[in-house]
Amino acid sequence: MNKNILSPEVQSFIRQHAHENASGIALKKSPFGQVSSSELAQQINGWQKVSTKIPEWLERSKVLYFPEKLNLEQSSSARTGKFKASLLSPNSNVLDLTGGFGVDSYYFAKQANKVLHCEINRELSQIVAYNLGELGLNNIQFHAGDGIALLISSHERYDYIYADPSRRVKNQKVFRLEDCEPNILASQSLFFQHSDILVTKLAPLLDISGALHVLPNVKDVYVISIENDCKELLFVQEKSFQGIPTIHAVRLSTEVPQLFSFNYVQEKEAAPVFGEPTNFLYDPDVAITKAGAFKSIATVFHLQKLHQHSHLYTSYDLIREFPGRIFRIHRVVSFSVFKKNVDITKANIISKNFPLKVEDLRKKFKIKEGGEDYLYFTTLFDDRHVVVYGKRVF
Known part of the structure; x- marks a missing residue:
């Protein structure tokens, strides 16, 4: 420094x-x-x-x-940091096992009583200690060393242990849990010796079901998105928990976080009604689709699903609370009719469960990007290919 x-x-x-x-x-x-x-x-x-x-x-x-650019790439944003801090009990004692640039520790310290920031990179630890002191926080301690080694040599207990393992190893991005550093799978028993609650931030591309098979005692999974972009997966493990994990799709695009919660048993048993597009079209946020709430979202909001694999929904009445984009449908035409009479030159094109990709459709029909009109190319429950014309409501 x-x-x-x-x-x-x-x-x-x-x-x-x-x-x-x-x-x-x-x-x-x-x-x-x-x-x-x-x-x-x-x-x-x-x-x-x-x-x-x-x-x-x-x-x-x-x-x-x-610090160096690499140290900033995996750091949390203000919105994700605030949300994670909201999951903590007030006046708690938190160990940030892989503190990095200190964004999460900063927001934890605003909620918790005490935070210990561990960072194996000594220069980065020094930078974070300086910055957070400059920002006026005095309830954070700093350990410039290996957080796991600290736990091995310590008898200290914490209300929460938070880990954000590095997803870049030897200058290459990794996505499997066992490839991240540190390997948190190998230290599960150690973590539970020092805390009853573990919170782990993982890569958005990680397979949730696969992680649930290898991580014990998972009580909650949070799939966090901002502006329809999946940013983080959070796995919350509680030492005594033996039930079915609750999956929370979290949208941070609005001032108040929007959560949709369900579990995979409910999703498996959900029986949505299938139907043709009516007055409104609903395109779920990426947090919903990443979480896998394809049927639950339809049954909870009383929507009709267009097709088993299209993941688009419709209703006669407007459901404002739907977690995603909402469009007022102006008309629906079969793709065969659309091909013979393309009556639009500029629109936002979305292709879902359809044989042609967006770039192929633009090139084939000479439709420019932009404007207020939206064209959804999709497949209905009876396998008909259609084009839905609409304008965005929310």
């Missing part, structure tokens, strides 16, 4: 060039003798990342220090 970066003149330079291309800064000669151009580029890149992920850190006009 080069403390010369914290000087007023260097900080002024960083703010003046905060919106420029960091790579361009790296190629220029540094105006400072003790701060290299690559270090300036690193700070500018970090400022840009944080301004998107955790803007409130910059609103305080504090002098922060940003």
Whole structure:
């Protein structure tokens, strides 16, 4: 950690060039003798990342220090950090086993009584300790070392152990649970010696069912999305829990988090009604589809499903609470009729359970992207290919 970066003149330079291309800064000669151009580029890149992920850190006009780009890539955003903190009991004691850039520890500390941030990268641990102190938090302790080694040598107990294992090993991304570092599967008994509740953040691409087969005592799974983009999977394990896990699809796109909860037994037993498009078309958020609530979402909201594999729904009356995009249907035509008389030149095209991809449809029918009109190319329950014309309501 080069403390010369914290000087007023260097900080002024960083703010003046905060919106420029960091790579361009790296190629220029540094105006400072003790701060290299690559270090300036690193700070500018970090400022840009944080301004998107955790803007409130910059609103305080504090002098922060940003680590290497790789250390920022896996860090949580403000919205996911706040949501995770909301799952904690007030005045609790939390161990952040793989603290990283410290975003989760920051929000945990606002809810918990005490947080221990562990980070095996000593320089990163030093940076986080400085930043969170600068941001005014005094209930976080820092351990610059291996969190698992700390547990092995300790008798301390925590209300929660939180882990965010690295999904980049030897400069390659990994997605299987056993390939992440640290290998949390190998330390399950150790974790439960020190806490009754384990919370693990995992890659959005991870297979949920596969993880449930190898992780014991899973009580809750949270599938978290922002703007229809799946950001995180959270697995909450409780030492004494032996029941059926509850799956929560969480949308953080609205001011108040929107949750849809179910379990896989309910999903298996759900019997949705199939029907043709009526007045409204519903396209579920990615959190719903990633969670696997394909039938449950229809039965809970009393919607008709268009096809077993289309994962699109319809209703006569508007269901505002539906977790996803909602469209008012203007008309529905068979694909064979559409092909003979393409009467639209610009629209947003979505292809679901349909033989042709979006790019193929655009090229074939010369339809430009954009505008207020939406075209859903899909398949109905009787295997008819149709095109649904609509405009977005929500």
